[in-house]
Amino acid sequence: MVSIPPTFRRAAPWVALALATALHVRGLVTEDWPVVKRERHARDFASYHYAVHAAAAGDDPYDAAILGELAQAEGTRKSVHPYFYPPPFLLTMLWALPLTLSEAYRLWFWADSAFFVGAVVAALRLIGPSPAAIWALAGLLLAFTPLRNNHLMGQANLPVLALMTAGLAAAEGPRRREVLGGALVGVAAMMKMSPGLLVAWWLVRGRWRAAIVACVTAVLLTVLTLPLLGPALQLHFYRDVLPGFGSGDYHGLKVPLTLFGNHSLPNLWAQVFPAKDGLSSAARLASSVTNLGLVAAGFAALRAPKDGLAVANAVGALSCLMVVVPAYAYEHHLTFLVPAVLASAAALGAGRLPRLAWGPWLLAFVLLCAPLTALKDQAGQSGEITAFLLQELKTFAVLLLGALCGIAARQKSSES
Numbered sequence: 001m002v003s004i005p006p007t008f009r010r011a012a013p014w015v016a017l018a019l020a021t022a023l024h025v026r027g028l029v030t031e032d033w034p035v036v037k038r039e040r041h042a043r044d045f046a047s048y049h050y051a052v053h054a055a056a057a058g059d060d061p062y063d064a065a066i067l068g069e070l071a072q073a074e075g076t077r078k079s080v081h082p083y084f085y086p087p088p089f090l091l092t093m094l095w096a097l098p099l100t101l102s103e104a105y106r107l108w109f110w111a112d113s114a115f116f117v118g119a120v121v122a123a124l125r126l127i128g129p130s131p132a133a134i135w136a137l138a139g140l141l142l143a144f145t146p147l148r149n150n151h152l153m154g155q156a157n158l159p160v161l162a163l164m165t166a167g168l169a170a171a172e173g174p175r176r177r178e179v180l181g182g183a184l185v186g187v188a189a190m191m192k193m194s195p196g197l198l199v200a201w202w203l204v205r206g207r208w209r210a211a212i213v214a215c216v217t218a219v220l221l222t223v224l225t226l227p228l229l230g231p232a233l234q235l236h237f238y239r240d241v242l243p244g245f246g247s248g249d250y251h252g253l254k255v256p257l258t259l260f261g262n263h264s265l266p267n268l269w270a271q272v273f274p275a276k277d278g279l280s281s282a283a284r285l286a287s288s289v290t291n292l293g294l295v296a297a298g299f300a301a302l303r304a305p306k307d308g309l310a311v312a313n314a315v316g317a318l319s320c321l322m323v324v325v326p327a328y329a330y331e332h333h334l335t336f337l338v339p340a341v342l343a344s345a346a347a348l349g350a351g352r353l354p355r356l357a358w359g360p361w362l363l364a365f366v367l368l369c370a371p372l373t374a375l376k377d378q379a380g381q382s383g384e385i386t387a388f389l390l391q392e393l394k395t396f397a398v399l400l401l402g403a404l405c406g407i408a409a410r411q412k413s414s415e416s
Contacts, residue, residue, distance in 0.1 A: 009131075010131070012131075013131045013132075013134035013135045013138070014134060016134070016135060016138040017134050017137060017138045017141075019138075020137075020138035020139070020141040020142045021138075021141055023141070023142060024141040024142065027148070028113065028151070032109070032148060032151055032152060033109070035152060036105065036106055036109045036151075036152065037106065039102075039105070040075075040076050040077070040101070040102060041076055041077040041101075042076070042077075042101050042102065042104075042105035042154055043105075043152065043153045043154050044081060044153045044154050044155055044332075045101075045104070045105045045108055045153070045154025045155070046067075046071060046076070046077060046080050046081070046101060046105075046154075047067065047080055047081045047082065047083045048083070048085075048089070048093050048096070048154075048156065049093070049096050049101050049104050049105070050066075050067040050070045050071055050080050050083075050101075051067060051083035051085075051090060051093070052090050052093035052094060052096055052097060052228075053070055053096075053097065054066050054067060054070060055090050055228045055229050056094075056097055056228065060233055060236075061083050061090065061229070061233075062082070062083055062084070062233065062236060062237060062241060064079070064080060064081070064082040064083070067080035067082075067083060068080050071101070074100065074101060076101045076102070084237075084241050084245075085156075085191065085192065086190050086191065086192075086193060086237060087222065087225045087228075087229045087233070087234045087237055088187075088190040088191070088218075088221035088222060088224070088225045089156070089190065089191045089192075090225060090228055090229060091221065091224060091225055091228070092156075092159070092191060094228075105154050108154055109151055109154070111159075112150065112151050112154075112155075112158045112159075113151070115158035115159045115161070115162040116147065116158050116161075116162075116335075116338075118162035118165075118166065119158060119161040119162040119164075119165045119166075119338060119339070120137060120338065120342075122162065122165035122166040122168070122169040123165045123169070123312070123338065123339040123342050123343070124137075124342065125169045125173065126165065126168060126169040126172060126173065126308055126311065126312045126315070126339075126343075127308065127309055127312045127342060127343055127346045128308050128309055128312075128346070130309075130342075130345070130346035130349055130350065131349060132345045132346050132348055132349025132350075133342045133343070133345050133346040133349070135345065136341055136342050136345035136346075136365075137342060139365065139369075140338060140341060140342075143369040144338075144368070144369050145331070145369055145370070145371050145372070146331045146332055146333075146334035146335050146337075146368070147335055149330075149331040149332045149372075150331075150332035150335045153332050155332045155335075156191060156192065157192075157332055157333060157335045157336060158335060159191065160188045160191045160192045160195065161188075161335060161336055161338065161339075163184050163185070163187050163188035163191070163195075164184070164185055164188040164195045164198065165315075165339055166184050167180070167181040167182065167183070167184030167185035167186075167187075167188065167214075168181060168185065168198065168311075168315055169181070170184065171185070171202075171207070171210045172308065172311045172315075173308070174308075178207065178209040178210040178213065179209065179210075179213050181210050181213075182202075182209065182210035182211065182212070182213025182214040182217065183213055183214070183217045185198055185199060185210070185214045186199075186213065186214035186215065186216070186217025186218050186221070187217060187221065189214065189218060190217070190218050190221045190222070193242070193245075194322040194326065194336075195322070197295070197318055197321065197322055198315070198318060199211050199214045199215065200299070201299060201302065201314075201318060202214070204299045204303060205303055205304070222234065245326060245327060255328070257270050257278055257279065257327060257328070258270050258271055258274070260372070260375075260376050260379065260391050261330055261331050261372055261376075262328055262329060262330060263323070263324065263329040263330070263331075263333075263334070263392075263394040263395045263398060264323075264324050264325070264326055264327055264328060264329035264395070265287055265290050265291060265294075265324045265325060265395065266279060266283070266284075266287040266291075266326075266327045267327070267328075267329070267395070268392055268395055269282075269283040269284075269286040269287045269290070270283045270287075271388060271391070271392070272286070273286065279327075291325045294321055294325070295321060295325065298317060298318060298321055298406065301406055301409075301410060302314040302317060302318070302406065302409055302410075305409050305410075306411075306412050307412075309343070309346055309347060309350060309352065309408075310352075310408070310409045310410070310411065310412075311409075312339065312342075312343035312346070313340075313343045313344060313347055313352075313405040313406070313408040313409035314405070314406075314409035315339055315340075315343070316337075316339050316340030316341075316342075316343040316344060316401070316402070316405035316409075317340070317402045317403075317405035317406040317409060319336050319337060319339055319340050319402075320337065320340055320398050320399070320401055320402030320405065321402065322336055323336050323337060323398055324395060324398050324399065324402075329395075329398075331372055334368060334394070334398070337368065337398065337401060340401050340402065340405050341365065341368075341401065343405060343408070344361055344401060344404045344405050344408060345361065347404075347405075347408035347411070348361060348408075352408045352411040353404065353407060353408050353411070357404060360400055360404060361401075361404055363397070363400065364397040364398075364400040364401040364404070365401075367393050367394055367396070367397035368394060368397050368398070368401070370393070370394070372394075375390050375391075375393060375394075376390075376391075378390055379391055
């Protein structure tokens with residue numbers, strides 16, 4: 001039997017990562033950047049851009065008609081998707097005020113890649129040394145289609161992911177910097193609400209300092225936003241906009257809940273119990289029971305991770321829930337699964353999961369990387385049941401990945 005020299009074994013994943021990084025950057029420069037330079041409408045990014053411009057002018061950023069008027073005045077697009085992010089998110093967009101939509105969109109495209117690097121570095125710090133995680137990262141750079149989708153859509157997932165993972169690495173690392181970690185997660189949760197699940201996890205585990213700092217950070221950011229958005233409009237978000245998320249009413253977003261690219265559990269139940277608009281009563285009940293059951297089970301199972309790798313996998317499992325529990329989980333939202341992919345690969349490499357688990361892991365990875373257009377085309381040529389399964393493949397893949405992370409999070413190190 002041919003033995004592999006230890007030096008080669010140690011160097012191989014890093015060589016693969018270097019090659020994957022070079023190919024990824026080449027794709028950004030030669031394929032994606034020309035698309036970004038051509039597009040005047042800036043896709044989803046337009047909502048953020050015109051929302052901060054509306055707020056700076058003293059108008060309501062949650063009024064899609066006002067955003068549309070700003071876009072028409074600039075000559076970029078006829079209408080704009082509604083803005084439905086927490087008020088403090090506007091603070092992160094102040095840099096865009098002196099820029100046109102195209103200028104800001106182009107800058108955001110490259111900033112997104114920097115945030116991705118930050119998120120990966122933080123995740124790897126939490127995971128610890130792992131050749132398997134480096135191999136998985138190389139695979140993500142080469143094949144993870146949601147990453148490219150996120151960049152082109154101009155979405156805000158990666159800055160949130162970077163803040164979230166950096167905060168967790170600080171609070172859960174060996175130095176236990178809970179004040180810094182809590183503050184970073186608090187900022188992430190006030191950009192998008194889903195990282196609030198991690199604050200609740202801290203509370204369940206009795207990590208009071210980190211949780212309290214996150215909550216205090218949220219309050220301070222709310223106060224800092226007042227000069228830009230007054231109390232009435234901030235209250236409007238929490239009273240009128242946010243409650244609609246559970247039913248699939250994203251503040252007037254005119255996108256069907258059962259869209260092929262929606263990978264959420266509410267979408268799955270909406271397929272099983274269809275309605276003309278939104279969620280039927282049966283789908284809403286099934287969705288609520290499933291979501292609450294999964295979150296409760298996750299909190300119960302992940303209360304006492306034993307070390308950094310277990311914590312990383314617990315975070316991976318919760319990240320999977322953050323993706324599938326909301327009413328909408330588009331392709332770009334799957335970028336939140338990057339820590340889960342890396343942590344579960346590291347767990348496999350460390351023997352926290354049986355070798356046979358590489359099969360389910362690879363299945364989940366391949367499904368998550370599958371081009372959505374190819375799945376949709378195949379579904380269009382298939383029968384009703386096959387089409388349903390193809391539409392929900394990525395939902396099942398997220399659940400499978402989350403299960404692997406959850407199991408790994410409960411295992412002890414072989415050295416302990």
